[in-house]
Amino acid sequence: MSTKVLICDDSRIARKQLAKVLPNDWNVEIEFAENGQDALQQIAAASFDILFLDLNMPVKDGYETLEALQGVAGAPVVIVVSGDVQPKAIERVKAMGAAAFHKKPASSEDIRELLLDLDLLTQQNQLTQPVSRPHETAAESFSLQDTLQEVSNIAMGRAASALAEMLNVFIKLPVPQVNILEVSELQMALEYSVKEDSCSAVAQGFVGSGIAFEALLIFNDSSFPDMAQLLGMSQDYSRESETELLMDVSSVLVGPFMSAVGKQLNIDFSHGHPTLLGQHVKISDLINVKKTTWKRTLAVEIVYEVENYQINCDLMLLFTEDSVPTLEHLLSFLAEDEE
Amino acid sequence: MSNQADGLADFHWMFDLLHHIDVGLVVLDQEYRVQLWNSFMENHSGVSSSIAKQQSIFSIFSDLDADWLKQKIDNVFGLKTPIYISWEQRPYLFEFKCYRPLTSIADNMYQNVAIRPISGPDGRIKQVCLVVYDVTDVATNKMAFDAVRQQS
Numbered sequence: 001m002s003t004k005v006l007i008c009d010d011s012r013i014a015r016k017q018l019a020k021v022l023p024n025d026w027n028v029e030i031e032f033a034e035n036g037q038d039a040l041q042q043i044a045a046a047s048f049d050i051l052f053l054d055l056n057m058p059v060k061d062g063y064e065t066l067e068a069l070q071g072v073a074g075a076p077v078v079i080v081v082s083g084d085v086q087p088k089a090i091e092r093v094k095a096m097g098a099a100a101f102h103k104k105p106a107s108s109e110d111i112r113e114l115l116l117d118l119d120l121l122t123q124q125n126q127l128t129q130p131v132s133r134p135h136e137t138a139a140e141s142f143s144l145q146d147t148l149q150e151v152s153n154i155a156m157g158r159a160a161s162a163l164a165e166m167l168n169v170f171i172k173l174p175v176p177q178v179n180i181l182e183v184s185e186l187q188m189a190l191e192y193s194v195k196e197d198s199c200s201a202v203a204q205g206f207v208g209s210g211i212a213f214e215a216l217l218i219f220n221d222s223s224f225p226d227m228a229q230l231l232g233m234s235q236d237y238s239r240e241s242e243t244e245l246l247m248d249v250s251s252v253l254v255g256p257f258m259s260a261v262g263k264q265l266n267i268d269f270s271h272g273h274p275t276l277l278g279q280h281v282k283i284s285d286l287i288n289v290k291k292t293t294w295k296r297t298l299a300v301e302i303v304y305e306v307e308n309y310q311i312n313c314d315l316m317l318l319f320t321e322d323s324v325p326t327l328e329h330l331l332s333f334l335a336e337d338e339e
Numbered sequence: 340m341s342n343q344a345d346g347l348a349d350f351h352w353m354f355d356l357l358h359h360i361d362v363g364l365v366v367l368d369q370e371y372r373v374q375l376w377n378s379f380m381e382n383h384s385g386v387s388s389s390i391a392k393q394q395s396i397f398s399i400f401s402d403l404d405a406d407w408l409k410q411k412i413d414n415v416f417g418l419k420t421p422i423y424i425s426w427e428q429r430p431y432l433f434e435f436k437c438y439r440p441l442t443s444i445a446d447n448m449y450q451n452v453a454i455r456p457i458s459g460p461d462g463r464i465k466q467v468c469l470v471v472y473d474v475t476d477v478a479t480n481k482m483a484f485d486a487v488r489q490q491s
Binding site for chain 2: 162165240252273274
């Protein structure tokens with residue numbers, strides 16, 4: 001008898017990658033869902049044995065899905081596969097009924113071992129003749145945006161985990177946004193994400209293998225009191241200690257993020273020293289669009305929030321125009337690898 | 340035999356390079372003991388490499404804020420990520436005289452410092468490297484610029 005498996009992830013690449021690494025001697029029928037809502041609908045319509053569940057998704061995320069599954073009779077065994085590797089995330093999903101947690105991307109050996117551990121891959125449901133796994137659709141091409149979003153998603157989980165470890169808190173992770181922006185749109189995007197009048201920012205440059213970009217960490221100024229408290233600074237902290245705080249948070253968020261991106265793309269980036277772009281300035285003064293020479297940029301935007309604290313910071317990666325073709329080329333290899 | 344000689348020659352010029360590059364390089368182990376101390380550090384601090392080696396960085400520079408720096412270094416070991424210290428948060432980590440005492444307006448060298456994890460052959464992080472950049476010119480220019488902007 002075949003086992004019915006549902007793979008739920010908002011990224012097409014992640015869905016496809018996971019379907020590919022399932023043991024090919026495992027007698028399974030695979031279905032896909034794009035978010036928690038979609039998965040729950042499919043589970044209500046037909047019974048599934050196993051649900052592979054991502055955590056950070058739009059519409060309904062993994063936590064909400066786990067919550068909704070509690071009390072559902074005949075609910076599938078849930079294996080969370082996520083880029084968010086914070087110990088608290090793992091603890092939380094297990095408390096919510098997930099059978100196991102695995103970090104993204106999982107290899108076929110990892111998955112086999114996990115399934116054996118959970119007693120889900122048994123003699124009864126093994127095929128004598130291994131099959132090649134069907135992909136979601138046969139000739140699928142991934143856009144630069146899709147691939148970069150998934151790469152960022154994995155990298156962001158690593159960065160949040162580093163920050164969470166340093167501060168002993170839980171970082172809420174949203175889905176990273178990947179867009180090609182015109183100069184004028186960048187200003188709008190920044191103003192939209194930073195809702196307050198004043199903010200502080202650190203910029204750091206990266207270059208490697210024909211790809212150049214800046215990582216911009218923008219802090220809402222109202223985040224400072226809580227951040228200072230978390231780092232154990234005294235109440236009357238000075239402007240210098242604010243700078244210190246900014247530099248520390250940017251080191252801890254940007255460093256692991258970049259090494260995770262670099263690892264996936266196989267590039268050892270050179271890091272510039274981070275620079276303080278501005279302290280307590282208006283977002284419009286941060287990047288003066290009139291002075292810029294570039295027209296369009298590829299931007300990845302990630303908003304980090306710390307649970308139970310008034311802390312909100314925005315990480316933006318801005319790629320230079322001439323990096324885009326190279327990046328596209330490298331990412332296409334990555335998408336192909338997963339075929 | 341010739342291969343061995345080549346290897347030794349490579350090692351020699353690399354060592355020479357590390358020593359005479361115009362940035363400060365200090366390698367520390369997990370007990371904050373100095374493993375490498377290049378000429379930049381020797382010349383600016385007046386402490387020779389042979390004296391610095393195996394000593395704790397905190398006994399060489401007694402004025403360092405030990406708790407503060409230890410936490411930074413421990414984070415680099417723990418999180419395996421570089422951590423940066425900018426002259427804007429602390430004008431300098433090591434108290435060195437300015438390179439150009441006659442034509443520069445600064446008394447001390449302003450420094451940007453990067454603390455980087457160094458991985459061993461087994462991939463584990465047992466040492467960190469402090470890279471000290473002299474940014475006196477940048478800092479004095481920036482401060483002069485800010486002063487003018489505040490007046491206008």
